[in-house]
Every structure is written in C-alpha cells, then in structure tokens.
Amino acid sequence: MLTIHRFFALLFFLIVGGLYTSFAAFYFHEQKAKSEIIAADFQRTLNEIGYQIYSGVSSFAELEEMRAGIQRKAAQNNLIDDISIQYGNKTILSTDPKMFNHSHQQLDEIDVLLESEHLRVYRDIHADVMFYDGVKPINLRIILSPNGDELDRRFDEIINSYINYSLLPTLIIAVLLFLLIKKRLIAPLEKLRQFAYYHNHVPNQFKIRELESIRNSMQQTFKRLNEEAEALYNSARTDDLSGLPNRQQLTERLNWLISESSRTQEEFAYLFIDLDNFKHINDTLGHDTGDELLIEISRIMQAELRGHDIIARFGGDEFVMVLNKYRNHLELNHIIERVLRELQEIDSISNQTVSVSASIGVAFYPKDGKNAQTLMKHADIAMYQAKERGKNQVHYFTEELNQKILQHVTLEQDLRSGIKNKEFELYYQPKVKVETGEISGCECLIRWHHPTRGLIPPNQFIPLAENSGLIVQLGEWVLEEAIQQQLFWKKMYGIDLPISVNVSAHQFAHENFYTRLQQIFKDFEFEPNKLDIEVTESVLLDDSNHNLSILKMIRSLGVTTSLDDFGTGYSSLAYLKRFPINVLKIDKSFMDDYLSRTGSVFIQTIITMAHNLNIEIVAEGIEQQDQLNYLKSVDCEFYQGYFCSKPLPAKNFIELVQDSLNKQAKT
Numbered sequence: 114m115l116t117i118h119r120f121f122a123l124l125f126f127l128i129v130g131g132l133y134t135s136f137a138a139f140y141f142h143e144q145k146a147k148s149e150i151i152a153a154d155f156q157r158t159l160n161e162i163g164y165q166i167y168s169g170v171s172s173f174a175e176l177e178e179m180r181a182g183i184q185r186k187a188a189q190n191n192l193i194d195d196i197s198i199q200y201g202n203k204t205i206l207s208t209d210p211k212m213f214n215h216s217h218q219q220l221d222e223i224d225v226l227l228e229s230e231h232l233r234v235y236r237d238i239h240a241d242v243m244f245y246d247g248v249k250p251i252n253l254r255i256i257l258s259p260n261g262d263e264l265d266r267r268f269d270e271i272i273n274s275y276i277n278y279s280l281l282p283t284l285i286i287a288v289l290l291f292l293l294i295k296k297r298l299i300a301p302l303e304k305l306r307q308f309a310y311y312h313n314h315v316p317n318q319f320k321i322r323e324l325e326s327i328r329n330s331m332q333q334t335f336k337r338l339n340e341e342a343e344a345l346y347n348s349a350r351t352d353d354l355s356g357l358p359n360r361q362q363l364t365e366r367l368n369w370l371i372s373e374s375s376r377t378q379e380e381f382a383y384l385f386i387d388l389d390n391f392k393h394i395n396d397t398l399g400h401d402t403g404d405e406l407l408i409e410i411s412r413i414m415q416a417e418l419r420g421h422d423i424i425a426r427f428g429g430d431e432f433v434m435v436l437n438k439y440r441n442h443l444e445l446n447h448i449i450e451r452v453l454r455e456l457q458e459i460d461s462i463s464n465q466t467v468s469v470s471a472s473i474g475v476a477f478y479p480k481d482g483k484n485a486q487t488l489m490k491h492a493d494i495a496m497y498q499a500k501e502r503g504k505n506q507v508h509y510f511t512e513e514l515n516q517k518i519l520q521h522v523t524l525e526q527d528l529r530s531g532i533k534n535k536e537f538e539l540y541y542q543p544k545v546k547v548e549t550g551e552i553s554g555c556e557c558l559i560r561w562h563h564p565t566r567g568l569i570p571p572n573q574f575i576p577l578a579e580n581s582g583l584i585v586q587l588g589e590w591v592l593e594e595a596i597q598q599q600l601f602w603k604k605m606y607g608i609d610l611p612i613s614v615n616v617s618a619h620q621f622a623h624e625n626f627y628t629r630l631q632q633i634f635k636d637f638e639f640e641p642n643k644l645d646i647e648v649t650e651s652v653l654l655d656d657s658n659h660n661l662s663i664l665k666m667i668r669s670l671g672v673t674t675s676l677d678d679f680g681t682g683y684s685s686l687a688y689l690k691r692f693p694i695n696v697l698k699i700d701k702s703f704m705d706d707y708l709s710r711t712g713s714v715f716i717q718t719i720i721t722m723a724h725n726l727n728i729e730i731v732a733e734g735i736e737q738q739d740q741l742n743y744l745k746s747v748d749c750e751f752y753q754g755y756f757c758s759k760p761l762p763a764k765n766f767i768e769l770v771q772d773s774l775n776k777q778a779k780t
C-alpha cells in the first residue's frame with residue numbers, strides 16, 4: 114500500500130532519475146557544443162599555420178624562421194600544449210622540446226587518450242600542408258597536441274555549472290519541500306494516528322484545514338465514545354431499578370475491602386437480605402407496585418448506611434449490605450435491628466396497603482470467609498436459616514450451620530445416585546375401619562436404604578427431594594412401585610386393596626404429572642379407582658386454579674383424593690367446598706389432644722363438617738385403645754396408627770392383611 118513515506122521515496126527516485134536524465138542530456142549537449150568550438154579553434158590554428166607555410170615558406174630555413182610565430186600561437190592558446198611539424202616520419206619543429214622526437218605512434222596514443230576522455234572530435238588534430246623548395250614539393254604535417262588538463266577543466270566546467278545551476282537548487286528545493294510536507298502533513302498525520310490509537314493526548318490545532326477538520330471530528334467521536342463507554346460501564350455495574358451497585362460492582366468493592374481489611378486486620382460484616390413474601394406482593398398488587406416497594410426499600414437502606422458501608426441489590430428482592438468500622442457487635446446489631454424496623458414501618462406503596470419484613474443472614478470477614486465467594490455463600494446459608502426459623506429476623510452464620518448444609522448437599526448427591534441405584538423401598542401402613550377393625554386399604558410410605566447410613570426415614574430426605582426437584586422422579590417411582598405391588602397382591606393373593614400414595618405439592622404442580630399418571634395406568638393396566646392420592650394443604654394454596662383443575666381431572670379418571678395433615682397448615686373450610694376431596698386425614702397432633710376440651714371440639718367439628726360435605730375421615734396416629742374408643746364415639750370411619758400396625762415391608766404387610774381376613778372370616 115502506498116504510504117506518505119513510500120510516496121516520498123518514489124518521488125525522490127523520480128527526481129533523482131529526472132535529474133540524472135536531464136544532466137546526461139545537458140552534459141552531452143554542452144560537451145558537443147564545447148568540443149565543436151574547441152575543434153574549430155584547433156582547425157583555425159592549423160589553417161593559419163598551414164596558410165603561412167604554404168604562402169610564405171620556400172625552404173626549410175624559412176620554415177625555421179616561423180618557429181617564433183608558431184610558438185606564440187601555442188603559448189596564446191591554453192588548449193594547445195604543443196604544435197609540431199612533421200616531415201615524413203620526422204618532427205622538424207616542435208614548440209615543446211619533449212615532443213620533438215615523438216613518433217606517429219606516440220601521437221596516436223595521445224589521440225587515443227583524447228578519444229577516451231573527450232570524444233573522438235580530437236582524433237585528427239592535424240593538417241597536411243605543402244611548400245616548394247625550389248621546384249621540389251615538400252609535404253608536411255602540422256600536429257596540434259591539446260592540453261589535456263585544460264581540456265578536462267573546460268569539460269568539468271559543464272558538470273560544475275550543471276551542479277551549481279540545476280542539480281543543487283533542485284535538490285535544495287526537494288529537501289525543503291520534503292521538510293515542509295513532513296512538518297505540515299506527515300507529522301500531523303502521525304499525531305492523528307496516535308490519537309486514534311490511544312485516544313489521549315489530543316493534538317494541537319493543525320494548519321492544514323482538512324487535517325484540522327479530521328482532528329475535530331475525531332475528537333468529537335472519541336468524546337462521544339468515551340461517554341458511551343462510561344455510561345455502559347456504569348450501567349453494567351448498577352442496578353437499573355434502584356440505582357444501587359449491582360452484584361458486579363459489589364464484588365469489585367468487596368474484593369477491595371477484603372484486601373484493605375487483610376492489611377489492617379479489621380473485621381467487617383456481610384449481610385444478605387431477602388424480603389419475606391415479596392412474591393406474594395408482586396402477585397397480588399402487581400409488578401409496578403413491587404418495583405415501587407423495592408425502590409423505597411433501597412432508599413431506606415441507603416439512608417441507614419454510613420459513608421464507608423456498601424449496599425447493593427442482587428436482583429429480585431435480594432439486597433446486600435457490607436458494614437464495617439462498627440465499634441462492637443452490639444452496635445452492629447443495632448444497625449441491623451434498625452433496618453428491619455424501618456422496613457416494617459412501610460405500610461403502603463402507591464396507595465396500596467403492604468406489610469414488609471426481611472430475613473437477614475450475616476457472615477463476618479475473616480471468621481466466616483476470607484474471600485468474597487465464601488462470605489456470600491455463608492451469608493446466604495445464614496439467611497435461609499433465618500427464613501426457616503420464621504422469617505423477619507437476623508441469623509448469624511455458624512460453622513455448625515455450615516456442616517448441616519454440607520450434609521444436606523452430600524445427602525442430595527446421594528439421593529441422586531440412590532434413585533439411579535434403586536435404593537428405595539415402599540412400606541405399607543393399614544388403613545382400618547374403626548367399627549370393624551377391617552383393613553380397608555393402605556398408605557404407601559417410602560424408605561431409603563442408604564448404602565452407608567442405613568435406613569433413612571422420609572422426613573429426612575423428602576424435603577431435600579422437594580427442594581432439588583428430585584421429588585418428581587422419586588414420586589414417579591413410588592407411583593409405579595405401589596401400583597405394581599397392588600397388582601401383584603391382587604394376582605397372587607386375590608386381595609384387591611385400594612392404595613394411598615403421597616404426592617408432594619411440587620410433584621403435583623409439575624406440568625407432566627397428569628399425563629404421566631395416565632400413562633402409568635395404561636402401561637400397567639391399572640384401575641384408577643384403586644388409587645388414592647394424598648396431598649397436603651399446600652397443594653390447595655399454591656397456584657390453586659391450576660391445582661384445582663388437575664384435581665378435577667384425576668378425579669374424573671376415578672382416582673380418589675385425600676387431604677393429609679389436616680389442621681396443621683392454613684386449613685380453611687372454604688377449601689373443602691372448592692376442591693374435590695374424598696378423604697380428610699386428621700393429623701396425629703390433634704388426635705393426641707382428643708382428651709382436652711378444645712381438642713375434642715376441634716375433632717368433632719371437623720368430623721361433622723366433613724360428613725356434611727360427604728367427605729370421609731381418617732384419624733392418624735392412633736396408638737391406644739382409648740383413642741379408638743373415642744373415634745367410635747364420634748363416628749369417625751377410619752384410622753391409621755401403630756395401634757393396628759406400623760408401616761411394614763410389602764411381605765409383612767400382606768401377611769398382616771391375610772391374618773386380619775382370616776380373623777374376620779372366623780368371627
């Protein structure tokens with residue numbers, strides 16, 4: 114590609130080439146002209162001498178007399194070194210004594226010398242002349258020997274005059290032009306290039322207007338680009354909604370604080386704050402109100418902080434505060450309590466009534482973590498503990514808590530491999546008719562044979578399976594296993610017992626639940642009316658419209674539904690009217706309390722209400738005869754409990770059923 118430097122190099126070669134050509138033309142022209150003048154001069158000298166000899170000499174003596182005149186001619190002409198006259202092969206007269214005895218051969222050498230140096234016009238610098246000595250014709254040759262040095266000087270004058278009048282001025286002009294262009298064009302262009310590359314050191318104004326306008330527009334462009342880059346950088350580090358630093362900026366500032374604190378050996382507190390029930394606010398009051406609330410909360414938190422503290426929003430309803438330079442943990446606790454209190458004082462947003470609280474997890478640097486990642490993780494663990502303990506509170510991270518979480522994580526991994534390795538078994542607990550003691554069905558309850566920890570009860574892994582989503586896979590296995598077992602008993606023993614299977618809220622709400630259930634019925638050719646699905650009250654609470662339609666759909670297949678643990682959650686009688694429930698299971702905790710007045714009233718009210726709604730009652734956790742007697746007195750139809758049997762492996766369970774049938778047959 115052509116650059117300015119290359120262009121000038123080319124121009125330089127063109128100028129040198131041009132100068133050389135013009136020099137050659139000039140030199141040869143001048144040399145020719147000069148040679149002709151010199152040749153004419155020599156010729157005139159030869160003619161004059163020749164004429165004098167021809168017209169005035171009639172003997173060799175008279176010729177000798179001409180010597181002085183010839184010598185004067187030679188002396189007057191700088192270009193002539195010697196004039197000699199040859200007669201035959203003999204030089205009879207010479208103005209230079211050294212030449213006197215030159216032979217023709219020597220003169221030829223001079224000619225050759227002349228020819229090589231100053232062209233061939235000097236080849237024959239001689240003239241032949243004749244005089245009569247008496248009547249005898251005498252032929253003479255007049256030979257001019259040119260002065261080589263003088264000739265050189267004359268011809269060198271051509272070169273000198275060319276150098277002085279053409280070459281030098283041209284070269285000087287070219288150099289000046291180059292320097293000027295370098296100063297005015299090349300240097301500014303280089304500055305512009307550097308400016309474009311580094312964006313700094315804005316060059317001063319240029320003299321050339323076009324360059325100046327390029328400089329101006331580059332300056333404008335870079336200014337705009339810098340502004341855009343800065344805005345982009347800021348927006349990448351700022352939360353759009355609240356204007357608070359986002360996770361990226363928090364991590365940067367936290368890393369900086371950690372390096373400072375590791376130097377000063379100072380502690381600081383990392384607070385992970387999660388609003389309680391924010392989803393509910395969003396769902397009921399709309400996202401705009403939710404956003405307004407988040408902005409208000411950001412404002413309150415900012416107002417609570419001191420200059421050296423950091424606050425950030427992680428997105429959603431998650432905030433982080435990093436508090437440092439507190440005097441002691443009491444002061445720190447005051448700050449946290451104040452934040453919680455301020456949040457609770459928010460009672461309306463956009464004219465809508467709201468109730469706000471938050472759960473806070475705290476981890477300390479360096480005790481709970483020496484890097485940002487560990488601090489975040491541990492504060493997160495502590496926050497979940499605060500949630501678990503009832504929300505609207507602060508919980509500090511402890512190593513014990515960490516170990517518990519680690520155990521959960523390990524258990525979750527084991528659960529995954531447990532599903533793969535089929536480490537689960539179903540136990541069956543009889544559902545008994547209160548009046549007759551007849552086993553009318555069973556509840557299928559899962560057990561985990563852990564390879565190292567032995568038999569693990571469901572309470573320890575079902576919540577984990579729910580949180581990790583593994584409950585969907587596990588729940589499907591339970592359904593298939595229970596159905597196959599029921600079919601096996603029917604085929605092997607002719608015992609066609611209805612089975613109850615627990616389905617967690619997460620599994621129930623899963624998009625494939627209904628289709629999988631249909632598929633399982635089809636695959637195993639199972640009669641749906643032999644299956645009862647037990648759900649807890651949370652199924653009626655979560656996304657109730659969706660769950661309601663699923664309940665209706667499975668009911669239309671012939672499956673019955675039971676509401677488990679009734680009375681322990683947010684039970685509402687209205688749910689019983691709205692949702693298609695066949696069986697209501699009264700939780701063990703109420704059955705344990707049947708002797709107290711309130712306990713008894715509660716049980717009786719539920720039973721009466723359920724009967725009015727055509728819903729069957731199963732009392733759970735019946736361990737004693739007295740409890741059974743009580744159930745009989747209040748018209749409760751069914752019970753489950755250790756009084757009849759604990760949950761049993763399939764083989765033992767069917768033996769129990771056979772025994773029971775045999776007893777029934779005998780009575």
Ligand SMILES: Nc1nc2c(ncn2[C@@H]2O[C@H](COP(=O)(O)O[C@H]3[C@@H](O)[C@H](n4cnc5c(=O)[nH]c(N)nc54)O[C@@H]3COP(=O)(O)O)[C@@H](O)[C@H]2O)c(=O)[nH]1
Pocket residue numbers: 542556557558559570571572575591615616617677678698701733734735736753754755756760
């Ligand atoms: N989603 C699923 N949940 C399941 C599954 N299998 C069990 N579970 C749920 O786990 C919880 C604990 O069950 P488990 O340890 O099996 O305890 C059951 C009984 O053993 C216990 N019970 C029954 N009678 C008595 C009694 O007289 N005394 C006493 N101390 N305990 C008794 O109650 C549990 C059955 O409760 P419920 O389901 O409410 O009828 C439990 O919540 C199971 O639901 C599963 O496959 N999927």
